[in-house]
Amino acid sequence: MSKILYDNWKENSKEYKSNNKDFYKALRKRKKLDDEFHELDAQVFDEMDCLDCANCCKTTSPIFQQSDIERVAKALKMKVPEFIDQYLHIDEDHDYVLNSSPCPFLGYDNKCIVYKNRPTACREYPHTNRKRMHQILNKTFKNAEICPAVYHILERMKERVR
Secondary structure, three states, rough: HHHHHHHHHHOOOOOOOOOHHHHHHHOOOOOOOHHHHHHHHHOOOOOOOHOOOOOHHHEEEEEEHOOOOOHHHHHHOOHHHHHHHHEEEEEOOOOOOEOOOOOOOEEOOEEEOOHHHHHHHHHHHHOOHHHHHHHHHHHHHHHHHOOOOHHHHHHHHHHOOO
16 A cells, blocks of 8 residues: 555544534435445555555454354364354444454454455455445444545545535
8 A cells, every 4th residue: 555545544534524524414415326436446446455554454343243253263173162252252232243453363464364264244344335335324434544445435535526
């Protein structure tokens, strides 16, 4: 990832939604929001490499569905209860999440050691290429504080909204 893109994100992403209330409202009114997000997602990810950052893996936990738990446990050659006991707990929303950050499956080189078997939430992150972006704008603005790619997608979207 370009150091300039990364530094720019780090400097300006704090409290992204509260600092961009009018922009958030304008996005809610966009008719072709999915198409615009998908186009910008492709552009930004051509310029950035997640392995340069891995902030999502360093600071947040995905939600583990039962199928995720079974898949990752199998990949690690562990029994499901053993995997849960060692790596997960149930949060206040009654979801399985990691016990700690950074993710215990994040390697020193920012590569995931269970990548082929990673949880669905990791596969879909940062959700900027999904359908019905209107439904997850809140999450997208929150993710701009975690992911430099999301921040830059939104910043490019700002130029279109003006």
